[in-house]
Amino acid sequence: SQQGEEDPQALSIQEGENATMNCSYKTSINNLQWYRQNSGRGLVHLILIRSNEREKHSGRLRVTLDTSKKSSSLLITASRAADTASYFCATPYTGGFKTIFGAGTRLFVKA
Amino acid sequence: DTEVTQTPKHLVMGMTNKKSLKCEQHMGHRAMYWYKQKAKKPPELMFVYSYEKLSINESVPSRFSPECPNSSLLNLHLHALQPEDSALYLCASSPGPLSSGAMTDTQYFGPGTRLTVL
Numbered sequence: 455s456q457q458g459e460e461d462p463q464a465l466s467i468q469e470g471e472n473a474t475m476n477c478s479y480k481t482s483i484n485n486l487q488w489y490r491q492n493s494g495r496g497l498v499h500l501i502l503i504r505s506n507e508r509e510k511h512s513g514r515l516r517v518t519l520d521t522s523k524k525s526s527s528l529l530i531t532a533s534r535a536a537d538t539a540s541y542f543c544a545t546p547y548t549g550g551f552k553t554i555f556g557a558g559t560r561l562f563v564k565a
Numbered sequence: 566d567t568e569v570t571q572t573p574k575h576l577v578m579g580m581t582n583k584k585s586l587k588c589e590q591h592m593g594h595r596a597m598y599w600y601k602q603k604a605k606k607p608p609e610l611m612f613v614y615s616y617e618k619l620s621i622n623e624s625v626p627s628r629f630s631p632e633c634p635n636s637s638l639l640n641l642h643l644h645a646l647q648p649e650d651s652a653l654y655l656c657a658s659s660p661g662p663l664s665s666g667a668m669t670d671t672q673y674f675g676p677g678t679r680l681t682v683l
Contacts, residue, residue, distance in 0.1 A: 496674035502671055542608075
């Protein structure tokens with residue numbers, strides 16, 4: 455089974471609304487990361503949250519981590535059309551020797 | 566310079582061709598990665614280099630051959646590819662492994678090479 459699964463798979467909202475995406479993982483981790491990918495481009499790192507942190511903010515982004523439930527959420531507030539992209543969570547795997555990406559959530563923000 | 570560059574941006578090749586993808590970073594990172602990404606799927610790890618040595622090969626077919634000539638450069642040599650190898654190939658780098666060998670750093674990605682195999 456896959457380390458790092460996300461829901462929803464796709465999300466369509468109006469500009470100005472908030473967008474929430476969730477990520478679940480299976481093994482113990484020391485950190486979890488979120489990345490954004492615009493269509494057909496490289497991934498851009500958004501935020502890293504460590505296992506001893508419960509919540510982290512960066513601009514309009516808010517990430518939470520619940521290690522007891524092995525889950526994380528990414529909240530984008532006051533979304534903009536430019537936030538349209540795919541969002542992936544990423545977790546260290548096999549002792550941290552590599553990073554595994556979740557299936558991703560495709561976000562579409564309508565202007 | 567906080568950028569990872571990849572060339573070419575697009576590549577079309579026949580199944581008998583030999584071509585190479587190139588990746589470069591000048592951030593002093595000691596870990597470099599190749600990923601393959603199909604449409605609407607997450608990136609899949611192919612290879613990891615740590616201090617210019619191959620540390621992870623995710624059972625990638627031998628028609629893909631990575632090379633790390635120096636700490637700034639990563640190549641992926643392609644030979645006798647199949648149409649199903651058509652994908653976006655992403656290169657990434659990170660500061661490097663911890664003393665334990667674990668890689669838990671943020672990765673910096675290049676824009677990718679869109680490969681089409683005819």
